[in-house]
Amino acid sequence: QVQLVESGGGLVQAGGSLRLSCAASGRTSSRFAMGWFRQAPGMEREFVAAINRSGSSTYYSEAVKGRFTISVDNAKNTVYLQMNSLKPEDTAVYYCAAALDFWGLAKGRGNYWGQGTQVTVSS
Numbered sequence: 001q002v003q004l005v006e007s008g009g010g011l012v013q014a015g016g017s018l019r020l021s022c023a024a025s026g027r028t029s030s031r032f033a034m035g036w037f038r039q040a041p042g043m044e045r046e047f048v049a050a051i052n053r054s055g056s057s058t059y060y061s062e063a064v065k066g067r068f069t070i071s072v073d074n075a076k077n078t079v080y081l082q083m084n085s086l087k088p089e090d091t092a093v094y095y096c097a098a099a100l101d102f103w104g105l106a107k108g109r110g111n112y113w114g115q116g117t118q119v120t121v122s123s
Contacts, residue, residue, distance in 0.1 A: 002026035002112040004096045009117030012086055016121070020081040022096030022114060032111070033102040034072060034079040038092035038119075045095070049081060050106045059106050064090075086121045094119050 008020040022034065035050035049060045049070040058070055069082040079096065094117050097110030 002028065002032060002098050004098060004112055004114035006094065006096045006114045006117040009094060009119045011120045011122065014086060014088055014121055014123050016086050017084045018086065018119060020083070020094055020117060022079045024077045024098060030074065030077060032098035032100060033105050035097050035105045036070065036081045037095045037097055040092040047106060047108060050102060051079060052102045057102060088121045088123045090119060091121050092119060093117065
């Protein structure tokens with residue numbers, strides 16, 4: 001079993017920045033690729049970014065490429081999402097996910113999910 005706890009959400013003005021964190025715990029959590037998804041009101045959950053545990057491979061959605069950066073600190077078993085140049089359309093609940101299969105994770109096939117953290121970007 002893997003537990004994921006997100007933090008770092010909040011309210012920010014357009015053009016601002018936020019950094020989300022996701023702390024993973026559990027006996028085998030260090031084996032999993034990690035990623036972020038988001039869900040806006042009335043919309044389906046969408047992929048944002050993924051990273052393998054070595055940090056050597058990352059993958060981003062076109063909507064956030066160049067603005068968001070995913071990283072991992074294996075010593076802390078934590079994955080981060082640095083979000084810059086935020087737009088009102090980035091407003092959503094952001095979820096952390098973990099999966100054994102990196103590309104499966106990028107397609108939404110997470111094995112474990114966090115509870116989510118709200119990000120609101122005002123115009």
